[in-house]
Amino acid sequence: MKPPRILSIAGSDSSGGAGIQADIKTITMLGGYAMTAITAITAQNTREVTMVEALSPAMVGAQIDACVSDIGVDAVKIGMLGSAAIAGAVADRLESLGVPVVFDPVMISTSGTMLADDATIAAFERLMQLATLTTPNIAELEALGGDGAMRARDVAYLAKGGDAQGDVVQDRLVLPGHAPVAWSAPRIVTRHNHGTGCTLSSAIATGLGAGLALEDAIARGREFVRAALKAAPGFGAGHGPMGHQAVRQA
Template sequence: MITAKPPRILSIAGSDSSGGAGIQADIKTITMLGGFAMTAITAITAQNSLGVTAVEALSPAMVAAQIDACVSDIGVDAVKIGMLGSADIANMVADRLEALDVPVVFDPVMISSSGSVLADPSTVAAFERLMRLATLTTPNVPELAALGGAEAMATRRVVYLAKGGDAPGDVVFDRLVRPDEADLEWSAPRIDTRHSHGTGCTLSSAIATELGRGVSLPDAIETGRAYVRAALEAAPGFGAGHGPMGHQAARQKYL
């Protein structure tokens, strides 16, 4: 059922000091789409459009305390998961999710837009539990390959959105794969820009916001894709590398 109140969205992810991705992009996206954003920060990063220069993960106990504080008082309608920082944090998050009955969107962040590694092999191995618990997992091309590809995902029988932004070509294809159902595919002309920092964070947060509102998964993906494209087109041009998108300007254009 679609609710009239702002959907309460909990983002469990890392902080991006430059504001283009991570928790900062999640808060902007959730807010611009009419949700109420809450956060459980998993790691602090020093990064900008040129790359990540330092990462410091928080303790699993601190991440758990943030989650518990939000859920026990404000409540939650959907969860978005991004960068986790360590295998211990990933497993703790899975423990917490097992006690919640809300939609979960898992963005299996492994590498930043600039190419920095954000998940070690033990953390990637811990993704298995989260994919089984998630309503939707949103890997890009290299992440899907690291997870074993389409065949391995079919064996896991998980729902995932294979994002095509990293694939070559003038048209971007995104494919929703669900066990025992026909695939759904979206396509759109590629937006030629280097200002694409935070696209994955933004998409997964947008989908989680719509799911928290009670929207169907295909419709939530439609909204998320449209919002990301608007944000790419509205990028302010900041940074010398993979610059941030225009979340606020996108809202003015899209909504």
Template sequence: MPAKPPRILVIAGSDSSGGAGIQADLKTITMLGGYGMTAITAITAQNTLGVTMVEALSPQLVAAQIDACLSDIGADAVKIGMLGSAALGHLVADRLEGLSCPVVFDPVMIATSGAVLADPETVAAFERLMALATLTTPNVPELAALGGPAGMAARRVAYLAKGGDAAGDVLEDRLVIPGQADRVWHAARIHTRHTHGTGCTLASAVATFLASGLALAEAVERARVFVRAALLAAPGFGAGHGPLGHQAVGDIPGD
């Protein structure tokens, strides 16, 4: 009998165009050999040009989705993406406190298009989620909104500072784990406008690798390789920030 795939619960919003959100999460998890489940927090109307409408689902419905997944199938890791409201942030924290599996938190505040996806009250709710997460994955503007490296150091949480939004042809990703030396990766920028969903993809890849038993630094390293391959395999859809090519790459955990 084949080994069961690692179970990853994604708590995030839906992207109608399929490039980011739970659509990118499920593509990533599937390509990496995991079993993806979702608790949808919000419905967005968006495409490669931007977000035109966001409607959060009720906290009761989000809670019911989380409970349905955890009470029956269970989870080996949880990935948190767009929440959409402070109430949902606190609800998710309530549901995940005491959970023993790894949690990867992508603090979605600003989409690739520049649309703001979290208000100040929601950002305040992020404090609880960062405290319980195994890893938080802010991009450059999100890290700045969270107080920069000094702010994260004061929280004493593990985080991956993603450098894709920084200027220059050589990008830096920095994994910071309290009490350990930083792990730093440098890579040449892949010049492409097809970057929609990179943050979702990276966080879900890390969660899948953690669910498979990899250590945090190795999970991040392999997730970075997957994202770069997906960037290179982008199908070229849309007139703006197009989606990645998840379907064109695969790397089964443990190979």
């Protein structure tokens, strides 16, 4: 069987823990074929982001077009976008693509750096309508207006609970017209948690591209993240990377 073709549209993380780099590792370890459309280049490590430089919307669009026109795409993951214009260029192309889309509305890095301005966050509206699933963490959900606003948008979203307090982490899937579905597991206490959101969203996209049902793709993605957290190599003085290389779940 050919691997599912997964296109990650996201920013590059020079330290390799998050962004495009985490997506490639996740997609590969889950048996997918990873392609990329890089939206921005960052200079960062486990402690801080020191510089961000967005690519042009035309270049981002050209990367997407190049992948779609030749190799083809079975599912898309969207992460850091870099600008409102890039968000628009991505949405233009997704409207006619007709494949599952997982949108991780990245706004703040693990180290606390803002990665999306107000105009970019406003441009998220169109992408949430196009996405099969949006995956906000607690801060992102609040910035998007909370559960009430998300329900009013009539979109599917996974409210991630990793940033909450407590010994148990709960992620909650909300689908229009359905009762929420929740997954709970004991918290893995570690500072090596850089790229958890990127990893989960690309893992879900890989599952959807392989034909898994949404709930099954989420469940497998959560287990992949937990295994990678436990296998973290311990690099860096801050929020270190996870151990993607130790988790093969194809």
